[in-house]
Amino acid sequence: MATEIQAEMVANVWKVIVAPGDSVAEGDTLVILESMKMEIPVLAEADGTVAELKVAEGDVVQEGDTLLTLT
Amino acid sequence: MESLLVANRGEIARRIIRTAKRLGIRTVAVASDADTDLPYAREADAVVGLGDPAPATSYLAAERILDIAVHYGAQAIHPGYGFLSENADFAETVTNAGIVWVGPDPNAMRAMGDKAKSRKLMAEAGVEIAAGSLEALPDVAAAVAMAREIGYPVMVKATAGGGGIGMSAAFDDEGLRAAYDTARSRAERFFSDPGLILERYVERARHLEVQILGLADGQVVALGVRDCSVQRRHQKVIEESPPANITPDLVDRLSALAIRAGTAVSYRNAGTVETLYDVDRDEVVFLEMNTRLQVEHPVTEMVTGLDLVEEQLRIASGLPPTFDPAVAVNSQGHAIEMRLYAEDSLRFLPRPGTITSWVMPAGPDVRVDAGYTEGNTVSTFYDPLLAKIVVWGADRDEARLRAQIAVDGIEVIGPQCNAAFLAEVLADPEFAAGSYDTGVVSRIIARR
Numbered sequence: 001m002a003t004e005i006q007a008e009m010v011a012n013v014w015k016v017i018v019a020p021g022d023s024v025a026e027g028d029t030l031v032i033l034e035s036m037k038m039e040i041p042v043l044a045e046a047d048g049t050v051a052e053l054k055v056a057e058g059d060v061v062q063e064g065d066t067l068l069t070l071t
Numbered sequence: 072m073e074s075l076l077v078a079n080r081g082e083i084a085r086r087i088i089r090t091a092k093r094l095g096i097r098t099v100a101v102a103s104d105a106d107t108d109l110p111y112a113r114e115a116d117a118v119v120g121l122g123d124p125a126p127a128t129s130y131l132a133a134e135r136i137l138d139i140a141v142h143y144g145a146q147a148i149h150p151g152y153g154f155l156s157e158n159a160d161f162a163e164t165v166t167n168a169g170i171v172w173v174g175p176d177p178n179a180m181r182a183m184g185d186k187a188k189s190r191k192l193m194a195e196a197g198v199e200i201a202a203g204s205l206e207a208l209p210d211v212a213a214a215v216a217m218a219r220e221i222g223y224p225v226m227v228k229a230t231a232g233g234g235g236i237g238m239s240a241a242f243d244d245e246g247l248r249a250a251y252d253t254a255r256s257r258a259e260r261f262f263s264d265p266g267l268i269l270e271r272y273v274e275r276a277r278h279l280e281v282q283i284l285g286l287a288d289g290q291v292v293a294l295g296v297r298d299c300s301v302q303r304r305h306q307k308v309i310e311e312s313p314p315a316n317i318t319p320d321l322v323d324r325l326s327a328l329a330i331r332a333g334t335a336v337s338y339r340n341a342g343t344v345e346t347l348y349d350v351d352r353d354e355v356v357f358l359e360m361n362t363r364l365q366v367e368h369p370v371t372e373m374v375t376g377l378d379l380v381e382e383q384l385r386i387a388s389g390l391p392p393t394f395d396p397a398v399a400v401n402s403q404g405h406a407i408e409m410r411l412y413a414e415d416s417l418r419f420l421p422r423p424g425t426i427t428s429w430v431m432p433a434g435p436d437v438r439v440d441a442g443y444t445e446g447n448t449v450s451t452f453y454d455p456l457l458a459k460i461v462v463w464g465a466d467r468d469e470a471r472l473r474a475q476i477a478v479d480g481i482e483v484i485g486p487q488c489n490a491a492f493l494a495e496v497l498a499d500p501e502f503a504a505g506s507y508d509t510g511v512v513s514r515i516i517a518r519r
Contacts, residue, residue: 009420010451036413036421037454038304 002051003070006043007061011035016057022050024070031055031067042067072147072171072388076140077115079151080130081442082458083364084353087149090380099143101136103129105450109443117143124452130154133161140170147171147387149380153454156363157184173387175285175362179336183360187230187268193357196335198328201347201356203270211251214269218247221271227251229258230266240272275350277508278302278358279314281329284372284382285338287389290295292396293326295371299345300509301496303419308512309496310367311407312374315467315505321348324355332360336375341368341383350508366410369438369461373406405470406463409478409493413455416492423449424486428440432480436473449486457488467505471497 014034018024024044033040048070055067074097077084088098088111100115105124112118119139121129130136131154142150148165150156150173159180162172174180183189191205202221207230208214218225224242230339239250251267282294298314301305313322343365345358348406368379377400382392394400414421415519429445441458443449449457460477464470476498481490499515501507 010423011421012451035451036423038421040420 001071003048004066005030005044005062005068007033007042007063007065007067009033009035009040009063011016011040011061013055013057013059013061013067014039016053016055018050018068020050020053022028024048033061044070046070051061072384073385074099074143074145074147075173076101076136076143076145077111077151077153078130078136078148080106080453081109081111081440082440082456083151083366085109085114085442086153087151087380087438088115089380090384094384096384099139099145101130101139103452105452108349109440109447119143124450126154126452131235132435133158133164137161137164137168137170137186140165141168142362145170147173147384149173150363150381152361152363152366157361159184165168171387172476173340173383175336175338175340175342179338180362182336183362183392185230186228186359187266189359190268190357192335193332196331198335199355200206201270201273206268207266208269211248214251214267215244215247217269218244221269223247224272224274226270226272227254228268228270229254229262229264231258231262231264231267231345271348271357273347275508275510276300276349277314277348278307278345279317279325279348279355280345280365281325282331282365282368282379283333283338283342284379285340285342286332286376286392286396287339287386288391289337289339290396291330291333291338292392292400293329294375294400295402296322296325297367297370299367300507301502301511302509303512307410308368308412309407309409309423309493309502310370311405311467311470312370313402315507328355328357332357336360336382338362340386341379342364342400357415363500366456366459367408369440369459370406370408373436373438373461373463374404375400376403404463404465405467406461407470407474408459408461409474409497410456411458411460411481411483411493412489413449413457413486414489415487416489417487417494421451421455422487423455424449425449426483426485428482428484430482431458432460432477434477437461437477438463457483457486471503 011033015032030043031042051069051071076099098115100118102112103121103124159177163177239254241247241250278299297312299310301309343361425448431439438461462473
């Protein structure tokens with residue numbers, strides 16, 4: 001089952017760490033968001049594989065926007 | 072000095088403008104499109120628009136800001152903190168243009184700017200530093216050899232790093248090999264500089280810092296100690312002066328270290344020497360020096376009665392300080408500063424928004440340095456600091472109780488703010504007893 005990883009706040013996408021097809025472990029950093037001079041790492045909550053990336057570095061995301069999907 | 076450009080925004084720009092007005096100095100503010108309605112922009116004598124809010128093209132646009140200063144006839148530039156305040160090249164360009172830089176000499180800024188270089192310089196000047204490398208490590212074998220020599224635990228840090236990124240602790244050889252690889256790849260990825268240093272890791276540390284002033288005649292004086300151990304994400308939340316349960320002997324040691332550090336770089340103007348105090352070993356080591364006015368400078372002002380911005384402007388103009396430097400500065404009572412951030416109290420995530428209601432505490436011995444007011448929008452472009460609430464008491468308990476009342480008086484509607492977290496810290500038994508160290512926030516969260 002695919003899990004959607006969402007942004008928890010309005011932010012800029014500062015770094016995209018993973019690429020589609022990468023396998024990730026629980027706790028790995030997937031994307032780093034930046035908002036109000038703070039870097040906020042988005043972590044994998046479970047082991048999985050990156051199915052689809054929905055954002056690129058420099059994008060602005062709103063709260064609730066999907067960043068990527070994990071299977 | 073008759074006119075001053077303030078190259079900053081928010082609460083610190085407003086605070087600098089307030090002192091300038093009192094001294095009869097005309098102020099020029101700069102404001103991006105996101106900030107034109109903020110109090111500081113309205114209170115300045117002139118405000119010049121910087122357009123697009125992105126920091127790189129607004130408050131970091133060095134050439135543009137210098138042009139504005141020249142065009143508006145500003146005789147001096149005050150950089151505040153953050154943005155261009157620690158940019159030595161900018162300071163040099165300003166000075167070369169015949170404008171007074173309200174800050175230290177660019178050479179002192181450069182000497183303190185690099186982690187490895189400043190450690191080496193301080194060691195040479197006889198300032199105590201944490202045991203560890205004085206230059207970038209050549210490879211992982213050298214790291215392991217050094218860790219065995221100084222003893223575990225150790226901390227691996229990126230030489231170009233900051234804000235806790237590229238820092239990893241290790242407790243044995245195996246852990247160090249892993250920490251080294253992680254730190255190196257992060258340093259490469261984030262700072263385009265794989266340089267790493269290794270330091271002894273202090274497990275139970277207090278973050279103690281000394282306010283110094285390098286006077287116009289070359290003398291360096293220490294104005295007391297602040298405790299900034301209450302931190303989340305390696306950023307300070309509550310600061311106090313003097314530190315709780317501090318002995319006169321430790322104050323003397325810290326002051327002597329700070330004066331030695333400042334003197335080693337011929338420091339002029341206001342600066343802060345940050346140290347780590349190892350609680351278990353009763354040892355103080357130099358951490359870094361901030362070559363600018365610090366966010367938490369008001370706690371020092373509340374106990375000394377000095378106006379540090381006034382002292383900065385006097386030093387920059389070649390004038391003596393308002394006090395007699397031959398006599399130790401008199402410090403009275405106790406001050407606590409609370410940083411009100413636009414962030415939630417649970418995970419400390421930033422929460423921007425438009426302020427529909429803004430009520431700040433007031434009263435005797437309560438000072439509020441606010442960057443915003445009702446109707447303003449807190450944007451995502453800049454740091455989340457909304458206001459600093461600073462209280463004074465005759466002793467620490469009185470200051471802490473007054474701080475609790477002050478926090479209860481905060482009402483911000485619109486962006487979420489961390490007032491509940493500030494109240495949680497003030498009521499925490501460890502904070503109340505003054506027995507806390509830099510691990511206190513994680514313990515408070517664990518106690519929830």
